[in-house]
Amino acid sequence: MDFGFTVEDEAFRVEARDWLAGNVGRTRDRRTWERALGAAGWIGIGWPEGGYGNRTTTLTQQVAWAEEYARSGAPPRSGHIGENLLAPTLIGHGTADQKCRFLPPIAAGDELWCQGYSEPGAGSDLAGVRTAAVREGAHYRVTGQKIWTSLAHEADWCFVLARTEPESRRHHGLSFLLVPMDQPGRIEVRPIRQLTGTSDFNEVFFDGAHARAEHVVGRAGEGWRVAMSLLGFERGVSTLAQQIGFARELERVVRTAVETGAADDPVVRDSLVRQWAELRVMRWNALRTLGGSGDAGAPSAAKLLWAGWHQRLGELAVRVRGAAAGVGPADWSPSAPYELDADQHLFLFSRADTIYGGSDQVQRTIIAERVLGLPKEPKGVV
Structure with missing residues (x-):
């Protein structure tokens, strides 16, 4: 599939960028932000059905929105579980009454x-x-x-x-x-x-x-069938937005490595280049999968790739800062806890990347059984 952006897509991107520039930072709490998104029609643009207060867009426009959202520094979404997981599940498996009851409040940002x-x-x-x-x-x-x-x-x-x-x-x-x-x-x-x-x-x-x-x-x-259908929606267009965030983190780590002199170390420099190259590969693989060229193991392969990549980036973030990465701000005092800086947060949070959303072991088992056709793992084996 040719995943290029059309003139219409670029016009849509400009509309999204302009709206985000005029609204990011104007609301203080996340629920108010969800309602602002809903009022402007930005929730549910990836649903295959309209008429619930959402507008439908092409796949490339959904990618453009996700990328611009990530670039804008907009707050983390509180409504993404309803919008990106439950809503497609209701559209695929729900009754007409269930769709009419639950989809409009999700599209409006009113129910989380x-x-x-x-x-x-x-x-x-x-x-x-x-x-x-x-x-x-x-x-x-x-x-x-x-x-x-x-x-x-x-x-x-x-x-x-x-x-x-x-x-x-x-x-x-x-x-x-x-x-x-x-x-x-x-x-x-x-x-x-x-x-x-x-x-x-x-x-x-x-x-x-x-x-x-x-x-x-x-x-x-028959909940298992519905539950598995929902999990299929977890890794889609949102992975491209995630990668925009990864790119911003990598840029910060590279900038720090240059400022501290850590980039003069050939081993560190090699690690930085490898992180950049692997991120580019992840992007093209995500585009290929969205274009319908992926196989049954594509989501599991993607999860394995980004989880390990992000953990290594967290380790690199503290490595290039040296001892300074292990201490708090200059005005820290033992009587009050301090906020983690961005690199410290990246390092600590990324420790869980290979566990949540399906551990690495689970993803490898899925690839082995469903793609490679290997014998199924005996139940009860830890």
């Missing part, structure tokens, strides 16, 4: 979502979920625990993979439920403090939380 998949005993092995949902008339009562739930402390709704058939095992008997988060006494959210000092991840405890029966996406007991 989180993902209830991972559990303490079912992270990479998602089929081992134990959260249970029992049907009681027009509702399900959901009981269990989810972990590493991004933005649960801000979310209005959670899509939950739960076991609705007692005694069922593995992929069978699971259902995909839409659960409102505003249920005091039935849902508790506990932030998880990370190495970086931030708490975007959470534990979520469901104690008989209500989910309406008509809010099961797909058929009850």
Whole structure:
């Protein structure tokens, strides 16, 4: 596929760039920012259906928007889970009533979502979920625990993979439920403090939380199929925006290496060049995949590539600064914690890159089984 940008695409890019330049920094909190995006029609531009308050665009225009958003320094999105994960899943598997109920508030930036998949005993092995949902008339009562739930402390709704058939095992008997988060006494959210000092991840405890029966996406007991469909949306156009962010981080590391003299070291210089070259390869591979030239293992290969690359960049970021990377700002005092600088945050946060979103081991297993046709890994092997 020729992934060049047309004249229309470039005009769209200019429109996006101008809007971002006039609006980034004007709102203070992330929810207000989501509503500003929604009011301007920037949410849901990648949905294959219009009519829910969103506008539809071409794939190349979606890439242009993602790239301009990353370049603008706009705040991290709170609504991306609803826009990029739940919405395409509803479009593919939801009823007409579900689409009409949930897509417009997502497009407007009014309702935020989180993902209830991972559990303490079912992270990479998602089929081992134990959260249970029992049907009681027009509702399900959901009981269990989810972990590493991004933005649960801000979310209005959670899509939950739960076991609705007692005694069922593995992929069978699971259902995909839409659960409102505003249920005091039935849902508790506990932030998880990370190495970086931030708490975007959470534990979520469901104690008989209500989910309406008509809010099961797909058929009850067929949640695994819906859940796997959703995971296919995780790595798409957004990977190109991610790479814009990676490029900005790499530029900062190169600039620091020159300023500190670390770039005079041929080993460091070789590492910097290698990081640049690998980032270019990742971009072309992402474009090839979006153009329909990828195989079944393309998403897993992409995850393996960027996770390891980003970790190495974090290590390089502190290496080129030397001892200065391990200390706080000049005005730091033991009586008050200090904020991590950009390089320190990059190093610490990237330690998790090879774990979250599917660990490296899981990605290699997927490639081995689905692409190379190797024997499947025996269940229960750690």
